[in-house]
Amino acid sequence: MLVVAMAGTFASSLAAPLRAALRVPCDVFAADETQVVAELEHVDVLVTMAFTRAMGAAAERLKLVQVPGAGLELDAALRRGIWQSQWAIGTPPPAPWPELTGKTLGILGYGRIGRELARRARAFDMEVCAIRRDVARSAADGLALLGGLEILDEVLRRADYLTIALPATAATRGLIGEPQLAAMKRTAVLVNVARAEIVDEDALYRALADRVIAAAALDVWFRYPTDAAPTQPARRPFHELPNVLLTPHVSGWTEGMLRARVQLIADNIERIARGERPENLVG
Numbered sequence: 001m002l003v004v005a006m007a008g009t010f011a012s013s014l015a016a017p018l019r020a021a022l023r024v025p026c027d028v029f030a031a032d033e034t035q036v037v038a039e040l041e042h043v044d045v046l047v048t049m050a051f052t053r054a055m056g057a058a059a060e061r062l063k064l065v066q067v068p069g070a071g072l073e074l075d076a077a078l079r080r081g082i083w084q085s086q087w088a089i090g091t092p093p094p095a096p097w098p099e100l101t102g103k104t105l106g107i108l109g110y111g112r113i114g115r116e117l118a119r120r121a122r123a124f125d126m127e128v129c130a131i132r133r134d135v136a137r138s139a140a141d142g143l144a145l146l147g148g149l150e151i152l153d154e155v156l157r158r159a160d161y162l163t164i165a166l167p168a169t170a171a172t173r174g175l176i177g178e179p180q181l182a183a184m185k186r187t188a189v190l191v192n193v194a195r196a197e198i199v200d201e202d203a204l205y206r207a208l209a210d211r212v213i214a215a216a217a218l219d220v221w222f223r224y225p226t227d228a229a230p231t232q233p234a235r236r237p238f239h240e241l242p243n244v245l246l247t248p249h250v251s252g253w254t255e256g257m258l259r260a261r262v263q264l265i266a267d268n269i270e271r272i273a274r275g276e277r278p279e280n281l282v283g
Helices: 009-013 015-021 035-042 053-058 074-079 112-123 135-141 149-158 178-183 201-209 257-273
Strands: 002-007 026-031 045-048 064-066 104-108 127-131 145-147 161-164 189-192 215-218 244-246
Touching: 002 009, 002 015, 002 035, 009 015, 009 026, 015 026, 026 035, 035 045, 035 053, 104 112, 104 149, 112 127, 112 135, 127 149, 135 145, 145 149, 149 178, 178 201, 201 215
Parallel strands: 002 026, 002 045, 045 064, 104 127, 104 161, 127 145, 161 189, 189 215, 215 244
Antiparallel strands: none
16 A cells, blocks of 8 residues: 655645545545655655655655646647647637736835836736825826825725735834735735735735635745755745745846946936935935
8 A cells, every 4th residue: 555645735635635536545644844754754655845855865765756736837738739728629728817907906015116017007907006105296196096004905905916015114014914815805916026024924824825815926035045055935835835926036136127226326316416305215
């Protein structure tokens, strides 16, 4: 009899249906990624979203490591002649892709980044709702909704996509917790490119694992490397969830980034020379 270990939140959720689907005798059990290491010497098949060094060191008996989920690789499939589309013959078509047109973008932090994001969203005919500290500076922007933190609940209720572009301050740390996530649409996607601590880590993990919201794209994290060893970006296993896109704080690391920063410095020097207010003034 094969011993099958389901490691992590997502894999563990598949244990019961896997038992029902198997046609060979198997002992299937679920564990978290840490607990499973002690059991791996007795395990034949490991189902997991992540394979750590500790797992590799303990995996003397493994015959198979199975990843339970993966992204769509449409390009790779078509190169093999497989049409994962409505043009395929003999298979049902996939669900239609979602559109941005007609959707609502909520922007928490309508500063330089927020304004640039709104400009691009309007090109897709999206409705934009935004929060910023100095509302008067953007009153003429023609947004569907603009205000301070007092309109947060309304922005959360309306948003199909919620982007966080706020600085981390005493007023914004922990701003998005369980009540705020519960107020969002179940189809909503949260995007954080600001600071991780603006969103409560435990609340966000539970909301994603329980599908309180549909998905998240996270570029900023609760934990960063302190040495050259592999470092998970949070205490909670976001890397196991199939509805999370993880990137290592690189959304601003582009070809034009340094050039734009130099230009901003130069522009602010010129503004100061003319007695004008500099851009991105803090305080």
